[in-house]
Amino acid sequence: MSSLLQTTVVRGRFLDIQNLVAQAADIAEQVRYLEDGVLISEAGKIKWFGPWQDAAAHLPEGVAIQHYPEKLIVPGFIDTHIHFPQTEMVGAYGEQLLEWLNTYTFPTEMQFQDPTYAAKIAEFFVQELLKNGTTTALVFCTVHPESVDALFEAAQRHQMRLIAGKVMMDRHAPDALCDTPERAYTDSKALIEKWHGQGRALYAITPRFAPTSTPEQLQLAGQLKAEYPDVYVHTHLSENKHEIAWVKELFPAQQGYLDVYHYYGLTGSRSVFAHCVHLEDSEWDCMHATDSAIAFCPTSNLFLGSGLFPLKKTWEKQVKVGLGTDIGAGTSFNQLQTLNEAYKVQQLQGDKLSAFESLYHATLGGAKALSLEQQLGNFDIGKEADFIVLDLQATALQTLRQQQAKGIEDALFALMTMGDDRNIHATYVYGQAAYVQPK
Template sequence: MRHFLLVVALFTFLTSTSVLAKTVAFKASILHFKSNPALASTLEDSYEYFQDGILIIKDGKVHKVGSASELSTALKNIDVVDYSGKLIIPGFIDTHIHYPQTEMIAAFGEQLLDWLKKYTFPTEKQFADKAYAKKISNVFLHQMLSNGTTSALIFGTVHPQSVNVLFEQAYDKNMRIIAGKVMMDRNAPEYLQDTALSSYNDSKRLIKDWHNKGRLHYAITPRFAPTSTPEQLEQAGKLKKEFPDTWVHTHLSENKGEIAWVKELFPDRKSYTDVYDFYNLTSSRSIFAHSIHLDDEEIQTLAKTKSSIAFCPTSNLFLGSGLFKLKTAREAGIRVGLGTDVGAGTSFSMLETLNEAYKIIQLQNQKFSAFEGFYLATLGGAESLSLDDSIGNFLNNKEADFIVMDWAGTPFQEYRMSKASSLHEKLFVLMMLGDNRNIHATYVMGEEVFNRNMKHPVMDLINNQN
């Protein structure tokens, strides 16, 4: 009996430590970024590309990456997954998205403020029902993963249960996400309003339950200044002071009518940005979605406080909000990530989002290379979320979130790729013509969480309605 107990104890010890760490290698073309190509002294310094590459994962983290010829000796006694002919890149990072708006994507015909009243608020009302929230969050996370997005900064609704179920499911998938309960105590339907005190208490409870649990993080989430009283923004600032390693996630200067409204509601503040700065909501972990119509002083405030911006091109075009000034933000030293902003955004696909980003920059007579695009969708997103110590590229010991991509997802893409003569041209074609059909598989911490043969959970929702 004593011998049996010793064997059990030894087995438990071995399986709970890295002694039995799982090591696996992936063979494919491999691309990742080390810095922003738009700021690098030479383009070649900003990225690594291995046409015949090997990515070695040990216990869910990057162990080695390089060319097959250099790493061939390291492959002895290691399982190799052969994705030859495909491209492996770090998982996409979405810096602004609303999971409760999944079902209302592509809602017709309004600009921001009317769109919120007509579509968004009635849709978000349903998330008072935890079972309903669970169904939608399941579809939402699958939709993200099937588009190659492995991390995101996510809006819930005003209901704490909407965030609880999202965190529960993301935890089960071992995803690194940041999310938060919306704080909203005025200028919204009564059925979606909380109070300054209840939003503080609910958010604090969620922080204690979920922040830094596994790969999960919490974002203090006032919807935007017009839907929060000064008292609620004070409570949001109080939370940030009590939990300084949390994030702040909100909207800023998306729409000119919205900006005028903020001026009426906060007449003592110099600007929309100054509202957030006054209530201590600007910081190195504060992400402001959109930030289209900023004056010079606002740009300086974001730069000085080391705040970040989420650039949401499909949403900005869909709602007619305006053209984000990427070059201005970059020159000011402001970190910028890419956001799909579903459901005003029209796609979960970061490839399709990059397609629209290119057009927004073109309309300002500026250049936006495919290298900068894929940087923004990966390492740039990680940097803007202050997560680049963990994710965003394939440096040693980073968490192994990555995508296996088909260079061509359709016969026409294959034809167009056959005419591409350089890496940049191939990436640009992928950026302009690509979508979810190019995602072959998605991995989180070295484990496959999506492949194109998986059943989509939205079918269960459709079948249950019929």
């Protein structure tokens, strides 16, 4: 308990986005950059934040100042879609979505019925998040309740805010990975009661995707959501054109892929749909009307050949969006590398993705996508003290490039183009250093 009450004082260069915006062009006006700032946290929350010259009256006695004069401090990265059981199968060769699931994913996930194995991978997974500057994530587990316990227990050791849930899947998968509608309901209900709101843990009802759930299972998933309206829904949507055609065959009574989820009560302000590469206009309208969110996963969309996500349309349609690494179809835990690929995806569509918009999606915009903008995403007083210390010159090439940087925006863009886990100097979770890069 003493660590919970610990006070931390951090000094350095700080950069965040002050407020949510309705269009990308407004983000630059909300950028807050302190060349020499101070953040004071107490009991995991930001108690004071401002310039060094105003800090004297707020500095607590007897607390050492952790000073990072050459580094850049930003809010912790938020990953809105990732699979912890797929950690060990990153970079599996040669398939698109449906074949990739059958060839690689399902055999890997069968191992997670073993609690010891699940615990080992969960701890590795959490360490990788921290090593890459991710302080909050929305996570797929497997069909096994043991996988959920293992992940939340690993996150709890770091007081880390994770949202996760047991996969619901009762068809079109190996028997060893299938549950039943009733078992999915009872297991999920028990896990909600056990974990949702315990510390910083939050639960997500998690049907894998419409083809692997019967109508009966989706109906019970919707019933769970009605019974626990403050839990999340986390699933996949319109990732691959073959997948979309399959959904239309399986659910002919619905008006399309998203309408399957909507019909069963699974859209809403805490519903996050990964990918959404090929949404129809009516589906964009439904996403907006229901306040549902999208997880944009550029590295996996490119790796599986799924398509180019129209990020610009999220602004036009006013649909919440966050970034997802989507390990293990995604190829990196690192949000800097994810933003590097996101930039290229937009370039291929004739659009630009600025450094400040990138930071927004990785922090405050991601918090909004998870309905956590009141708790996370910037350095506002009262928010949870999750932040990362970035080394902009982790390699010789980066050092050369940063010496030519024309201001903070150019420096940030170079970091997001060239950066990786070597640039994460330290990760602070709930006010405490949870990861420090080895010297």
